[in-house]
Amino acid sequence: APPPGTNPLALDAPAAGSGAYAGARTFEELPLSAATRAALKQAKFTQLTAIQRAALPHALAGRDVLGAAKTGSGKTLCFLIPGGWSQISWGPAHSSGSGGARGPLVELLFRRRWGKLDGLGALVLTPTRELAMQIFDELVKVGRRHEISAGLLIGGKKVSEEATRVASLNVLIATPGRLLQHMDETPGFDASGLQMLVLDEADRILDLGFAATLDAIIANLPRARQTLLFSATQTKSVRDLARLSLDHPDNHMVGPQQN
Ligand code: ADP
Numbered sequence: 001a002p003p004p005g006t007n008p009l010a011l012d013a014p015a016a017g018s019g020a021y022a023g024a025r026t027f028e029e030l031p032l033s034a035a036t037r038a039a040l041k042q043a044k045f046t047q048l049t050a051i052q053r054a055a056l057p058h059a060l061a062g063r064d065v066l067g068a069a070k071t072g073s074g075k076t077l078c079f080l081i082p083g084g085w086s087q088i089s090w091g092p093a094h095s096s097g098s099g100g101a102r103g104p105l106v107e108l109l110f111r112r113r114w115g116k117l118d119g120l121g122a123l124v125l126t127p128t129r130e131l132a133m134q135i136f137d138e139l140v141k142v143g144r145r146h147e148i149s150a151g152l153l154i155g156g157k158k159v160s161e162e163a164t165r166v167a168s169l170n171v172l173i174a175t176p177g178r179l180l181q182h183m184d185e186t187p188g189f190d191a192s193g194l195q196m197l198v199l200d201e202a203d204r205i206l207d208l209g210f211a212a213t214l215d216a217i218i219a220n221l222p223r224a225r226q227t228l229l230f231s232a233t234q235t236k237s238v239r240d241l242a243r244l245s246l247d248h249p250d251n252h253m254v255g256p257q258q259n
């Protein structure tokens with residue numbers, strides 16, 4: 001991620017652990033847009049889970065996060081919401097994509113791009129198709145009032161059949177192998193405007209043998225991005241991945257126990 005202060009649209013980033021929103025226990029206490037608040041309410045999400053209390057203030061402040069918490073603890077919202085935190089209101093959508101969900105990353109993407117949203121802004125990598133579909137469903141819930149297009153890249157189709165659609169989406173939720181295939185084979189695949197990379201269930205991604213695939217993907221992404229890495233366990237290989245992908249990973253480790 002870029003050092004704090006380089007983004008003219010960034011809110012003040014409070015010091016790690018002592019941020020203005022560090023004590024927040026409900027979504028209402030976080031600096032979220034009206035659209036995200038309304039969607040959370042509609043989905044009946046009110047109280048933050050422990051990992052959300054630990055991770056969201058950092059992620060919302062634009063920092064990289066390495067978050068560890070067990071399965072079922074609510075890690076998905078830790079990375080799906082951070083786009084929806086802006087108090088700035090934006091004009092009409094610039095991109096509608098071709099179907100797909102409307103996701104909460106839009107405000108972050110608009111902010112960082114000075115109001116222009118086109119092309120790929122956020123990439124979520126997850127180990128399996130099932131997890132990708134679950135993330136997509138959660139994105140539809142929490143992002144239904146935002147104007148942004150999102151899609152799944154999880155195989156089951158020819159790469160060439162997906163190619164046109166891929167170029168039109170702002171958020172991709174993908175399994176690593178399929179994403180790398182698109183990077184290699186889809187003409188005009190462009191990640192140069194990527195603002196946020198999410199590595200979800202990173203321990204399982206590595207257990208499934210995707211370490212080299214991840215390295216190849218990350219090597220092709222812009223370095224000035226925010227990276228959120230979530231994992232159920234903190235293994236050595238997860239920490240190695242954090243070193244490769246995060247900006248100052250040792251400063252950004254959060255877990256529910258630190259709350
Ligand atoms: P993890 O990725 O840590 O395994 P998930 O993000 O899939 O966990 O969340 C597990 C379940 O908890 C999901 O059904 C999700 O909708 C729900 N959930 C997440 N955060 C909250 C919350 N703050 N309040 C109520 N339910 C939540």
Ligand code: MG
Nearest residue numbers: 075076200201
């Ligand atoms: Mg998960």
